[in-house]
Amino acid sequence: MDSLNLKQKITLVAFEVDYYDRREVKPRTLHHERVVLNGGRLNALDRLGIRPASWIVQQFETQGFAVQQVKKGQSMDAQVDLTALWSKTAAEKALHRLGANVAQIVSGGGQHA
Numbered sequence: 668m669d670s671l672n673l674k675q676k677i678t679l680v681a682f683e684v685d686y687y688d689r690r691e692v693k694p695r696t697l698h699h700e701r702v703v704l705n706g707g708r709l710n711a712l713d714r715l716g717i718r719p720a721s722w723i724v725q726q727f728e729t730q731g732f733a734v735q736q737v738k739k740g741q742s743m744d745a746q747v748d749l750t751a752l753w754s755k756t757a758a759e760k761a762l763h764r765l766g767a768n769v770a771q772i773v774s775g776g777g778q779h780a
Contacts, residue, residue, distance in 0.1 A: 673750060674746050674747060674749065675749055676745070677706060677707075677745050677747055678705065678706035678709075678743075678745075679703050679704070679742065679743055679744070680703070680706075680719070680739065680740075680741075681701050681703050681740035682702045682704065682719065682737050682740060683701055683740050684699070684701070684723060684727065684734060684736075684737050685697055685736050685737075686698050686727055686732045686733060686735060687732065688731065689733050698732075701740070702723055704719060719739075723737050
């Protein structure tokens with residue numbers, strides 16, 4: 668057997684968010700962002716009795732933004748190759764650790780007398 672190739676189908680739902688940054692001086696610029704939630708997050712919110720749009724507004728407001736509107740956009744299913752995702756994530760973590768080590772050496776924290 669070569670390898671066990673596991674794929675998982677996930678559902679993604681996009682929400683279009685229009686918001687203002689309360690920290691900007693008036694007149695404030697209207698910003699637009701797409702927030703993508705997966706089926707697991709949507710199910711958890713539903714079990715808690717929280718609408719996705721309300722949760723999104725709460726997340727933006729805790730960061731100092733005022734949300735003008737949240738519109739549900741497209742939904743789509745995606746196949747995720749779990750083995751490839753694991754490899755990609757492990758490589759990113761290793762690269763992050765390497766970058767942190769280099770930064771420590773450059774700042775003098777890695778020198779020993």
